Amino acid sequence: MSDLASRITKPDEPAKKVDWAESVEADENKQQAEAEAAAGAAEAQVDGAVEELGGSGLQEPEWDVEVSLSELQANEATPFHSATQWQDMGLSEDLLKGLLALKFLKPSKVQGKSLPLMLSDPPRNMMAQSQSGTGKTAAFVTAILSRVDFTKPDQPQALALAPSRELARQIEGVVNAIGRFIEPLKVAAAIPGALPRDQPVRSAVIVGTPGTVQDVIKRRQLDVSQLKVLVLDEADNMLDQQGMGDQCLRVKNMLPKSVQILLFSATFPDKVGSYATKFAPNAHSLKLQRSELTVKGISQMFIDCADDNIKYDVLCKLYGLMTIGQSVIFVKTRESANEIQRRMVADGHKVSALHAAFDGNERDELLSKFRQGENKVLITTNVLARGIDVSTVSMVINYDIPMKGRGDSEPDAETYLHRIGRTGRFGRVGVSISFVYDKKSYDALLGIANTYGIDLVRLDTDDWDEAEERVKEVIKKNRAQAAYAPSATDNAKAS
């Protein structure tokens, strides 16, 4: 055991914690063997996918679908089954063509389960939970494009809200990608600085952030009288956040009472459950068990950095691995994002930083450069923790473990899950490495691991060869699988 490892089990620490650390170490050999076996299995799976072409390659758990008794008794026409083909969903030919052109040959599980529910008549609210990178955006975008009447292309009919500018822009791109064959399709981004002032919005679909959307409705720039659908992406975050929860509610209250409300997220913590139920009453609900939330393709690891000063050195040692694919480094504050970026650049590394202190155009440009692979390493805050889809991201680093509550008293398990979900998208694999550097961060990571039943692999700062080998392994698997895992966002950027 290295010096660093001995720090992790110092005697004043609770027994439970020691058990965890030791069991992780004891499992190392076993896990290595299993990893090798899994690598073989993954390759076989890829081969299978080649033959089957059309399977998404996703291994998703069974759903816990809540269906009321009266609905079960209704009749068979009520689509409480999972559709297995796009052709079963009554989509327009243009929409079908758009999906197939994106290589979305068959619906993923969340798409197959949620779309028949969202498109049922009369419309009913929906609360849908599915792991990161399983195609939630394409699911609600398809629902939106299916509900909109394109004989009235200037009339606002569907509104999607997201918690960050970047995510709103990304959804806008997916609407354009899936709706590529719909003519005329008009989409507007209601985010700061993107709409001409005092001009009416003449688009059937609007994607935006809550503050700007509230503003344009109040100014009567956006006519919501014919709005049919309201989507909250990252709904738990939108409703939980003080400020944003209010804004979302105010927006909803300005819309017609008949509007169909669709809530999507990978996480719906109990805390927001009752508020979400009030926000979208009588909703169809797709839920996951807590233990089903982890994405199997993401290898989750941690490094004991011993203390805060060593974190930066460890980060620089990982730089070579970060640039094999692309990487996102999450830190707590904007200021530390700036500072670490400056330092790494001074030390000869190419790293960019993105957070909400930059102005809108700069933010758009930074993310666009990252999507195009011009920048391989991006250091950021929680602004990019949720929803952002860059298929080539193979590594996520939690430089700071996400915390929440007064005085950062609690681990933020939801944010952890969303952050690592920036890799391993749609059947791909990825790596996450979390930095532990004191008792508090150690306890926090332990808490998160226990919450989801995660097996974390410990990387030794004395053995970088092993770290390198593990990371290269997953990236190799990723390449093999990449061709069979489509991405609407990749396509959006290309067009």
Add this chain to the structure above:
DNA sequence: AAAAAAC
């Protein structure tokens, strides 16, 4: 106390 989100 921080991140995000409005003018």
